């Protein structure tokens with residue numbers, strides 16, 4: 451039974467990447483899932499996807515016309531989710547936010563940890579299931595961690611984010627500092643702004 | 648900072664044992680926690696604790712007069728929790744039920760899996776953290792799995808419950824079938840009932 455995997459509305463890089471990463475992992479473990487998004491990627495995320503030649507995800511407005519089960523990443527609150535979230539069953543949640551306005555009719559798989567980025571938790575699941583992270587996906591997941599932790603400088607950054615970010619940079623074969631600054635710059639769109647202002 | 652760990656009101660064997668097991672694990676990992684209960688153990692749980700010479704947990708009616716943070720096992724709904732749950736922060740939840748009437752002000756560690764018993768999930772955490780389960784605690788955790796799954800016969804039983812139950816029986820050095828039937832009989836209090844009726 452096919453499932454859709456998605457992050458929150460007004461997606462940031464983690465919302466888009468965590469969906470791609472978790473969908474990949476679930477499919478490797480035998481599930482049939484598709485990573486989608488609840489909005490177009492922002493400038494930073496476009497830079498990331500273009501950099502690693504990864505297609506933009508399909509944007510959905512409703513889930514229940516396609517599937518009966520969904521997987522939430524990088525959010526849990528119903529207001530931040532798909533419009534018809536009440537009409538589908540949530541089978542998995544992977545998140546790093548507080549829990550609020552969330553409930554289910556049945557038991558589910560829910561994993562939240564107080565870390566800086568959802569993709570950090572997803573990397574742990576790859577390790578636990580002994581599934582290799584492909585180089586391109588490692589680049590995307592590193593980007594999500596850099597985005598959520600502002601290159602390991604936000605107060606929400608944990609040791610796990612740093613250690614896993616560095617591992618992902620190695621797998622992806624990029625210098626996280628150099629790439630990270632370029633990526634964050636693409637997000638703030640400094641070049642354009644300077645020209646405009 | 649000390650934390651209290653407890654299961655739901657009207658505790659069953661899993662609610663009492665999961666609190667003891669998770670408190671033990673957290674303390675091994677450096678935390679300062681105490682397993683308590685929201686009610687007296689029932690007949691089945693008394694049999695289990697007596698069998699493994701384990702003390703009955705202290706029963707609390709309030710948490711906020713002792714601690715500012717708590718850990719919930721085998722439940723998440725506020726109605727099933729301590730009376731003043733709204734006055735403390737929940738730092739961890741380990742559960743195997745649906746999520747409802749639960750919310751937090753901050754990010755937390757939340758792990759739910761759709762398995763038959765909370766103690767099954769806690770055993771996985773012991774393994775992941777490479778912490779050994781002492782023989783006596785293994786006996787208690789096996790009892791919780793037998794109780795929640797009715798000796799692997801309830802429809803909620805999963806392969807994980809069976810595999811982990813068998814491992815725990817080995818560590819505890821008991822025959823799970825023989826011990827399990829004795830334990831379930833103690834819970835239904837067949838001997839007394841037959842005499843009374």
Ligand SMILES: [Mn+2]
Nearest residue numbers: 462464465524
């Ligand atoms: Mn996000």
Ligand SMILES: [Mn+2]
Nearest residue numbers: 464524567568
């Ligand atoms: Mn995030």
Ligand SMILES: [Mn+2]
Nearest residue numbers: 659661662721
């Ligand atoms: Mn219970």
Ligand SMILES: [Mn+2]
Nearest residue numbers: 661721764765
């Ligand atoms: Mn239980």
